[in-house]
Amino acid sequence: MFQPKTVYRLRDTVSLTQIFECGQCFRWEALGPETYHGVAFGREVSLSISNGCLTADCPPSEFDAVWRPYLDLDRDYAAIRSAVSIDEHTAQAVAYGAGLRILQQEPWETLCSFILSQCNNIPRIRGIIARLCARYGEEICENVFAFPTPERIAAATEEELRTVVRCGYRAPYVLAAARAAAGGQLDWDALRALPSDEAKVRLMTLPGIGDKVANCVLLFGLGKLDAFPVDVWMRRTINALYGKNFDPVSAFGPYAGIAQQYLFYRARSEHSNQ
């Protein structure tokens, strides 16, 4: 069978490992070095980087419409890396994670995923999301499932989400978010149009959505690159380096969220290498 393929020449350092293992997404699986398979926007794809070229097993039209924006390939990250390197420590983190990109994910998937991430470890988060997709998502090809629509999850019961998907105490949060998204109380276009702090306040009116999850949705789902999620790792890093009253946007500027991802990626990598 003819397999369409796109080869895209990269003009800057890009690492699929860094992109998919930096904690911003939960559905990509490594097939080999710098080779990943995943699903987003109801499509599956395999991506691979070697010799400065990114290869995708899809036609160029799909690559340009879906994967190129998803991977944020048209943004000048070299300029951003330079802009956020405000001191020696950040410059080192930036150099360490120079191949990172902030994925432009679907906001609903991001919201749901980060609700499930709270007080949880990554293998378990991935497991819950895989069960959620297999149970409620559309099967786009054999054993590959799209992320379920909010309508589909809104029709589920809390009991089912607890015991079958094994969401635990996060089940009512997922259900409430699904109902809000399906019912139109969550209007993603309206949120995109708002400044980050206002969009965050709206997201935080949902149960189980606090500052951290809201910031993750802003950064990874709504393209708000100034949003700065602070989890326990970032808290430790920030407190140690810059003190308690740190304001990320005054320090790093409009790309504070990207700076956060470099710092986070290095802090987590150092921890797992211990």
Added chain:
DNA sequence: GGCCAGGTGCGTA
């Protein structure tokens, strides 16, 4: 067998 994880929300001081 027990500890604890990439958080949130509520009660108390």
Added chain:
DNA sequence: TACGCACCTGGC
């Protein structure tokens, strides 16, 4: 404002 605690579950 700040802190302590409960909340499901499963990886280690």
